[in-house]
Amino acid sequence: GPKGLMRVGDEFWIERQLRDFAKRGGNQALVVLGWNSENYLSQLNEFSSEYGLEFKFCVNEYPEWGPFSSLQVGLRALKVEVPGVFVLPIDVPVPQEQVWQQLSHAPLVIEATLPTFEGQGGHPVRLSQGFCQTLMALDVRAPDARLDYQIHALAPDRVMRIEVNDPRVVMNLNVPSDWESLPT
Secondary structure (H helix, E strand, O other), X not given: OOHHHOEEOOEEHHHHHHHHHHHOOOOEEEEEEEOXXXXXXXXXXXXXXXXXXXXXXXXXXXXXHOHHHHXXXXXXXXXXXXXXXXXXXXXXXXXXXXXXXXXXXOOOOOOEEEEEEOOEEOOOEEXXXXXXXXXXXXXXXXXXXXXXXXXXXXXXXXXXEEEOOOHHHHOOOOOHHHHHOOOO
């Protein structure tokens, strides 16, 4: 089934992600749904955040075009009027508050800020407003329509990698046992 609707304890994984994000200082979240969006919406219409998190959902009508199309749908829904956005895939656990703070302090000239753990790049990735505009303008079907390719194509002085001490940033949850071994 869909990763976000995996049961972790007594809640769905997507609920835990939203709760953890709120507990770690997040105040606004946009969840982009693709495959199984109707299942998410029916399961989560009861979900409310007692942590002061404002969240909304939007649906990628063409999830078969891949994760980059979901990124574009999310950026368009946000209208990117903020200095930047964080992108966190559903299969990467929400890292500690310190990681978000470290990424937030990147200078404004930086287009993409990535956390690294033991030298390996991870998520969440912070994207500047200008870079978001560039990403939205790309043809979703182009061979280079992938966030990692677009970050790699940036000038080196426009990308910042910040070493963090939270292994969550490089986790990729794929099988049920991955969820069972998660740090809290």
